[in-house]
Amino acid sequence: MDTQALTKGIKKNIITAGCFIAAALLLPTLSKAQTSNWNVPASANQLKNPLVGNTSVLKDAKKLYITNCGPCHGNNGKGDGIAAAALKPKPADHTSAAVQKETDGALYWKMTEGHTPMPSYKQALTDSQRWELVNYIRSLAKKR
Numbered sequence: 001m002d003t004q005a006l007t008k009g010i011k012k013n014i015i016t017a018g019c020f021i022a023a024a025l026l027l028p029t030l031s032k033a034q035t036s037n038w039n040v041p042a043s044a045n046q047l048k049n050p051l052v053g054n055t056s057v058l059k060d061a062k063k064l065y066i067t068n069c070g071p072c073h074g075n076n077g078k079g080d081g082i083a084a085a086a087l088k089p090k091p092a093d094h095t096s097a098a099v100q101k102e103t104d105g106a107l108y109w110k111m112t113e114g115h116t117p118m119p120s121y122k123q124a125l126t127d128s129q130r131w132e133l134v135n136y137i138r139s140l141a142k143k144r
Contacts, residue, residue, distance in 0.1 A: 047105030
């Protein structure tokens with residue numbers, strides 16, 4: 001391995017570690033109070049995914065997912081990420097029928113608003129990135 005690749009790998013690991021630390025520190029301030037159910041407003045179900053069916057976004061969305069969702073939901077979306085054991089309520093299994101039957105708008109709204117212990121991604125991710133993640137979550141059902 002050349003030094004440039006090694007340096008790039010080290011920088012990537014440092015950035016990833018920094019993201020985990022920042023998320024741990026910001027989680028209490030970014031998330032909303034916990035309730036027993038996570039109901040979305042009817043207006044959220046009416047939101048239309050501008051990227052529906054766009055598979056060209058999945059490569060970038062996978063990177064976003066692993067970085068932002070993977071620690072809790074697991075890299076394969078099963079709700080078994082490294083942080084999942086310590087969380088209540090437990091992270092959703094994005095491959096499950098329950099998640100897959102939710103509307104794209106509901107999934108987008110949940111990412112946008114957050115719900116303890118899940119943070120809001122309204123400020124951290126762009127609208128387009130959140131829609132890309134909706135498409136990626138849809139692709140996880142095919143990997144069950």
